[in-house]
Amino acid sequence: TQMEMYLHEELETLTRTEIEALQFERLLRTVRRCMKSPFYQKRFAEAHLSPEDIRSLDDLRKIPFTTKQDLRDNYPFGLAAVPMSEVVRLHSSSGTTGTPTVILHTQKDLDEWANAVARCLYMVGLRRGDVFQNSSGYGMFTGGLGFQYGAERLGMLTVPAAAGNTKRQIKFITDFGTTALHAIPSYASRIHEVMEEMGIDPVRDTKLRTLVIGAEPHSEEQRRKIEKMLGVKAYNSFGMSEMCGPGVAFECTEQNGMHIWEDYYIVEIVDPQTLEPVPDGEVGELVLTTINREAMPLLRYRTRDLTRILPGDCPCGRHHKRLDRMKGRSDDMMILKGVNIFPIQIETVLMQFEELGTDYLITLTNEEANDLMTVEVELKEFSDDYPRLQALTREITRQLKDEILLTPVVRLVPKGTLPKQEGKAVRVRDLRRTL
Ligand code: ADP
Ligand code: K
Ligand code: ZN
Incomplete structure (x- = not known):
């Protein structure tokens, strides 16, 4: 029945008109909130823009883009839209190239993030009673705590195995009866390789049935190989620390593109050169606006990821748009x-x-x-x-x-x-x- 299909039935099955109405309401609230951040105050003033100029969803396009460089230039707290006393957590990007970036969260932000991740995991059939093992690095890396809180919210037994030590990872899988594993695609292959060395047959000797793979570009063919090797269904998971982390877009059981949660984000695809929107179906740079975040809202954030919106409806009954596999980042080219x-x-x-x-x-x-x-x-x-x-x-x-x-x-x-x-x-x- 419907009740069993959706974790947040009302939000997941909104019609397009309802989604857009909700987005407009949340966008207005977000823009007003942004006026408390020194960064956006200045941005709006420079663009001779005020929150009253946003009269429809299309008016989003009047707002200037936000870039990773903006986050760096205003490191660490320049984009905070709440007093720092309301911030309960921060995550920081790896920062391999120069100044790192920081993302701030209130308690409500963390709650909503966990809800989004729980919704994704529920969507692919995971339930209370499942054992969810997370091979992400913990700490600053959002794939760790992000999946941890989401999986716990769903009521799963959650194993924070963290990254590395593949033999130990495999021992956890067999000892704890792990049914679902989160791993980056290259690590999923590594696990299979070490299982072979250890004489472990994933189908015979483990309860693994579901794999969540993401964090790095991979092809449909690689997904199919991983599914075959480990005897699992593997679902593509998309996120980035600037948008909290995991839980931004996720495949449903149809495995035909990743639903992006439009009650959390407004999605645009733009031509990376002209910055003009491209029609659905055409590849461009993904631009996201957070509309369900308090501490550090981001307006029209240029992700640098290249993808497209898949046209048409998904048989699963969710009208949230679907993103195609990431083609890469504009800087991978x-x-x-x-x-x-x-x-x-x-x-x-x-x-x-x-x-x-x-x-x-x-x-x-x-x-x-x-x-x-x-x-x-x-x-x-x-x-x-x-x-x-x-x-x-x-x-x-x-x-x-x-x-x-x-x-x-x-x-x-x-x-x-x-x-x-x-x-x-x-x-x-x-x-x-x-x-
Ligand atoms: P870092 O930038 O240090 O890798 P993040 O963990 O925030 O930190 O990485 C986010 C980026 O990872 C995305 O912008 C995208 O390029 C890539 N990514 C995340 N999920 C996927 C996915 N499912 N497929 C392809 N690329 C992904
Ligand atoms: K990543
Ligand atoms: Zn679907």
Whole structure:
């Protein structure tokens, strides 16, 4: 019945008109709240804009964009829209490039975040009685506490296994009867690899049935491989620390795109060059406005993620728009001999080959002003059938050339030889020197 399908039935099944009415109401409240943040006060003044100028949902477009650089420039508390005494938690991004960024939360923000994550997990069939294991890093990284609170809110037994130590991770899965696991896609493959080494058959020896995968771009083909390897259903999960963390967009059981919760966010897709909106179905940069957050609302935040809205309705009865898989970030794009290439295009080709595992590494070099791409990919099983391997290499090269319009050097390497990361997989090494 309906009651069993939706955790927040009323909000999940809003019609488009109802969604837009709710969004307008929440947008107004958010904009008024923003006037308490020194940053937005200044932004609005510079744009000669006042909250009264927002008279419809379309008027959102009058508001200037907010960027990651704005968060850096106003580090740490310049975007706070509540007195700091009301802030109960902060999360900070890894900050590998310069100043880190900070996101602030009131208690209500944390509650609403947990509700969003609980809604996502319920949507894919998880219930009280399930055992949910989280292999995210805890601490500042939002995938840890974000999933922890969401899964607890649903009433699941939640195992904060955290990142690393794969053998211990697997021992938890078998000892605690873990039924659902959250892992980044590259780590899910790693778990399978170590299970094999330990002689553990995921279907026979574990109760794992559901996998939540996200945090890094991956292809449909990689998802299918992971599902097959571990004998699970795997659902794509999208989030980012600026938007709280996990719980922004999530696949339903139809597995046909990720519903973005429009009672929390207003979604726009814009052309990253002109910043003009693109029609549904066309790829552009994802821009999000938080409309259900107190401590640190963000208006028209440029995520730098490239994706599109999937047109049409989902059979699950939710009208919240669906995002396609992330195509990558505008800053992941490689430019070789003037051709724009995303790592995900290469992955999509590789994953179609039964003989290949899920680990690969793209290396870019240049010789005499000539860009060269080398693609190393692990074989699923050991083989010394050289004629067969040569034919396979040729076929992969041919298909890659069709996809990216230039010819890479393809190298098949034995399983386990490519470097493994503790965190997100590193797929591209750019060793090009300026000549
Ligand atoms: P960091 O920027 O340090 O990775 P976050 O954890 O906030 O910190 O990362 C958010 C980013 O991760 C997103 O902007 C997006 O690029 C990527 N991401 C998150 N979920 C997915 C997903 N399901 N598919 C592809 N990319 C994702
Ligand atoms: K991420
Ligand atoms: Zn759906």
